[in-house]
Amino acid sequence: MKRPELRKCMKNSLVPGLFFIIPLLFSHCSSDTPDKKIPTGSDTLVTFSEHIAPILFNNCSSCHRPGESGPFSLLSYKDAVTAANKIRFVTETRYMPPWPADPEYTHFIGERKLTQEQIDLIRKWIQQGKLQGDSTKTPGLPEFYTGSFFGKPDLVIRLQKAVFLKGNGNDNFYTVKLPYSIPKDTFVRYFEFVPDKRKLVHHVNGHLIGYNSMRSFDQYKGESVMPDVRNNFKEHFSKMSLSYTDKLQPEFPNLNPNTVYYLPGYIPPVYPENIGGYQLKKEGAILLANIHYGPNNKDLYDSSYVNVFFGPKPQRPIRELQLGTFGVAPIEPALVIAPNEIKTFHSQWQVPEDISLLSVNPHMHLIGKSMLAYALTPSNDTIRIIKINKWNFRWQYYYTFPKMIKIPAGSVIHVFATYDNTAKNPDNPFHPPREISEGEGNESMSTKEEMLQFIFSFLPYQPGDENISLERK
Numbered sequence: 001m002k003r004p005e006l007r008k009c010m011k012n013s014l015v016p017g018l019f020f021i022i023p024l025l026f027s028h029c030s031s032d033t034p035d036k037k038i039p040t041g042s043d044t045l046v047t048f049s050e051h052i053a054p055i056l057f058n059n060c061s062s063c064h065r066p067g068e069s070g071p072f073s074l075l076s077y078k079d080a081v082t083a084a085n086k087i088r089f090v091t092e093t094r095y096m097p098p099w100p101a102d103p104e105y106t107h108f109i110g111e112r113k114l115t116q117e118q119i120d121l122i123r124k125w126i127q128q129g130k131l132q133g134d135s136t137k138t139p140g141l142p143e144f145y146t147g148s149f150f151g152k153p154d155l156v157i158r159l160q161k162a163v164f165l166k167g168n169g170n171d172n173f174y175t176v177k178l179p180y181s182i183p184k185d186t187f188v189r190y191f192e193f194v195p196d197k198r199k200l201v202h203h204v205n206g207h208l209i210g211y212n213s214m215r216s217f218d219q220y221k222g223e224s225v226m227p228d229v230r231n232n233f234k235e236h237f238s239k240m241s242l243s244y245t246d247k248l249q250p251e252f253p254n255l256n257p258n259t260v261y262y263l264p265g266y267i268p269p270v271y272p273e274n275i276g277g278y279q280l281k282k283e284g285a286i287l288l289a290n291i292h293y294g295p296n297n298k299d300l301y302d303s304s305y306v307n308v309f310f311g312p313k314p315q316r317p318i319r320e321l322q323l324g325t326f327g328v329a330p331i332e333p334a335l336v337i338a339p340n341e342i343k344t345f346h347s348q349w350q351v352p353e354d355i356s357l358l359s360v361n362p363h364m365h366l367i368g369k370s371m372l373a374y375a376l377t378p379s380n381d382t383i384r385i386i387k388i389n390k391w392n393f394r395w396q397y398y399y400t401f402p403k404m405i406k407i408p409a410g411s412v413i414h415v416f417a418t419y420d421n422t423a424k425n426p427d428n429p430f431h432p433p434r435e436i437s438e439g440e441g442n443e444s445m446s447t448k449e450e451m452l453q454f455i456f457s458f459l460p461y462q463p464g465d466e467n468i469s470l471e472r473k
């Protein structure tokens with residue numbers, strides 16, 4: 001929710017001049033005057049039990065329930081009535097359910113979208129007085145999972161010590177090392193991050209440290225939790241003793257990027273057995289390079305952990321590349337956005353061999369506005385990849401295609417990203433607006449600097465790839 005929008009709605013709902021004021025939340029965003037376009041005859045009487053409960057239970061309740069990420073519950077008639085106007089506002093603006101990718105452009109696994117008909121039903125329900133209807137017709141709640149989506153893992157990698165979250169109302173960014181030691185080297189099919197304080201964990205971006213067992217290191221040494229390292233990588237990483245302890249080069253071990261990823265509602269993809277997977281050395285660590293906690297007002301400890309699911313030896317390991325910041329192709333022009341400017345940048349990369357695209361992860365920071373990615377084949381065909389019409393820093397999913405997308409050799413992947421550095425952008429971190437750029441070196445990782453990254457995972461193409469389903473079985 002863009003807070004200023006919410007606030008505006010609240011303010012306008014206080015109708016001055018009334019004898020007493022009913023502070024009806026968001027009422028200007030959800031006027032109760034009947035909409036002429038919508039028939040309100042008795043044949044279309046909308047009730048919670050028959051029409052609204054199925055929409056909310058199937059699209060909202062998985063997050064909006066106790067202990068989950070959503071800020072309030074949506075499990076009953078009473079819950080729905082209490083939040084009715086907010087629900088109408090966030091569904092009409094398509095802020096909820098969170099799914100920034102445009103489903104009219106391309107489809108991904110786990111897509112969340114309400115149809116226009118469902119959105120209209122919510123509005124009608126409110127206009128007709130939020131009727132409950134025959135409560136015996138209310139469907140049961142779907143079966144929700146707690147903890148692991150997948151069930152019992154083969155291995156759990158825990159924090160050495162819980163992360164302390166100061167209750168000071170600020171966002172907190174941490175870098176966390178999770179060392180582990182197992183009896184022998186093995187293979188992993190997928191990792192699952194399980195948040196402890198689910199209302200606070202905004203997102204996690206973690207890598208598997210691939211220590212070379214021929215060299216010396218101690219994954220248990222040093223700090224395991226460090227505050228935001230983004231301003232001083234080197235110093236913080238050395239405090240965490242991540243490097244090898246012998247004096248050979250390179251000092252810093254290889255990272256297998258983005259093996260552990262999380263944001264609310266994200267469930268890791270589980271590819272067919274011959275696709276993907278990792279080697280897990282018997283001694284090693286996972287580095288949550290970035291774990292972002294939302295603001296809270298009470299001192300708390302977070303003991304999130306990582307579930308590990310073993311699998312066969314990887315046959316077709318997945319590769320990952322990115323265009324833009326730190327990537328294989330530059331941003332054109334350089335990423336500098338003047339104050340009060342809305343500007344579009346471009347990055348392009350020619351695909352050297354046939355590839356099969358599995359997933360994409362568009363990444364920008366606060367003033368991102370929209371992003372479009374597609375490939376243009378040598379025969380001038382367009383292969384759609386992803387379109388995000390309304391960027392939201394909060395919801396940066398890895399989007400997995402239902403089936404791999406073949407991109408033939410010689411195609412050019414084009415990425416266009418637009419930024420809004422005006423004062424009108426409620427997410428602008430600076431008031432008045434200032435020049436925002438990619439920044440220098442490590443600075444570019446700060447949320448007040450910008451980034452343009454189009455991350456994608458792929459395999460070298462094999463005939464038939466485009467027919468293999470990537471849906472979780």
Ligand code: HEC
Pocket residue numbers: 001056059060061062063064069070071083086087090091096097098112114264265266394
């Ligand atoms: C993937 C998890 C998820 C799903 C699914 C989801 N929500 Fe949310 N919702 C959240 C989170 C987290 C927030 C708070 C952070 C934010 O506003 O971005 C939120 C915020 C909201 C808010 C704003 C609350 C406020 O006061 O700021 C409303 C209203 C809301 N959701 C309603 C819904 C409705 C209605 C649906 C289904 C159509 C839905 N949500 C689906 C996670 C979810």
